[in-house]
Amino acid sequence: MNKISRNLLVAAGLALTPLAQAITAEQTDIAVLIPGKHDDGGFMQAAYRGYEKIRDQLDVNASFVSNISATSDPVLLTEAMRELATKGPDMIIAHGGQCNGPAETVSQEFPNIKFVVIQGHVQGPNLSSYVVRQEDSAWLAGALAGLTTETNIVGHISGAWPKPGLIGRAAFYDGLMHVNPDAKFLTWFTGDLDNTQINADTAGAEIKHGADVIYTMLNGGRQGVIDEVKKHNSEVRHIGNVSDWTQVDPTFVGSAVADASVAILNAAQDFTNGQWKPDQITEIGLGQGDVVKLTLADDVSPEVQAKLDELAQQLISGEITMKTTYEGKEFHPATGDFVEQSFKETLKNKS
Known part of the structure; x- marks a missing residue:
């Protein structure tokens, strides 16, 4: 049963059985874009840990792509983000300030997808940044x-x-x-x-x-x-x-x-809880927990x-x-x- 069929049944006043509700419930899709190697032992691996936290702690479909460009080439990052967006996730979380420009571009092309840049400084109608103050x-x-x-x-x-x-x-x-x-x-x-x-x-x-x-x-x-x-x-x-x-x-x-994995999880949690807001920058700094x-x-x-x-x-x-x-x-x-x-x-x- 697709979303349109479900909506027609609800509009007609027909109740869905628990089984039908389970079948038709749509799970949120969140994709994490990691520019470098996800097992590098550094900043990019923090992104992978964030993906793991989303996967393990939230009731969502979580995925990631990695190893796009060792030199953070903006053209390659933009192409990868655009390709990811064509798959239709609800949210794309891009890791690193090198994703600022690509996110500004691709978020305008896909206004129905929410975009987040970790360690970013960009904002828009469907774009926000989460920053761990390294x-x-x-x-x-x-x-x-x-x-x-x-x-x-x-x-x-x-x-x-x-x-x-x-x-x-x-x-x-x-x-x-x-x-x-x-x-x-x-x-x-x-x-x-x-x-x-x-x-x-x-x-x-x-x-x-x-x-x-x-x-x-x-x-x-x-x-x-x-x-x-x-x-x-x-x-x-x-x-x-x-x-x-x-x-x-x-x-x-x-x-x-500066554990950026926490910012990734926070962004996903905010989205699933209905607390995510576009056009803003959220910061976590010294003295705010152990991050x-x-x-x-x-x-x-x-x-x-x-x-x-x-x-x-x-x-x-x-x-x-x-x-x-x-x-x-x-x-x-x-x-x-x-x-x-x-x-x-x-x-x-x-x-």
Whole structure:
């Protein structure tokens, strides 16, 4: 019995038996779009955990697509989202700020589908964004780096350039400067979140130029940095992001946790409960449960831990206002030179 037949029976005043109601009840379809590898151990795997939570906790038909573009190519992401929309789900949840533009485009083409971008900053008549404020824990990660570096040189490595990644880098730098304004900052976007070799090479270059703490905002490519850091006999420490990397490898001195899987589940729950609203941005930040936090390795001193706890409270209270733009230069690992940020445009064109 299809939806039209059911509606005709109801309009005619004919009651449906429990069996008929079960047959005709339409289950909500929610699809999760994951741009990268869903088992990358990083940000994309957080999306897969969100899909699993939807699948296991909600009475919906849940599905996902993944591994679309390692370089977050907007054309490929738009095509994948459009293809997903043609299948007619009730909601599409797209993971990552790289989906901002594609969602703006495709949501207009499919006005009857609800769209959500996780870590997005877009809104529309059938479009909203859910954001886990990774910049909060990234700021604390910068403070951790500034308090623990011995060379006074701190590195940062990321892959793609979506807005959340740029904001996270800026927050990390701001936290670093807050506690250690004399520290030297080596930052680079490799253009690929998953390529282990180019991210390992970048880590090697930053270490060669003195960095003894490196913050990575990567997916599968993080393993390359881990392998490189291990070559240096505990003289270099690593700070992870998204999940708690201190539980994975002893090279990590801390991790800027920002569990985006919670935002995915929240969006789906809001939709199934009738509470989802278009044209808005919903945020989860530091101090709102256990979603956003900085975790520390066991060997971090009590003094540093106490200072970071104090800084976290100042962030929550608003006593500290973080900067979310970085206006400095970037460290080019191939040459060791510092270049203007516009240099990234040449890398984007090659990717």
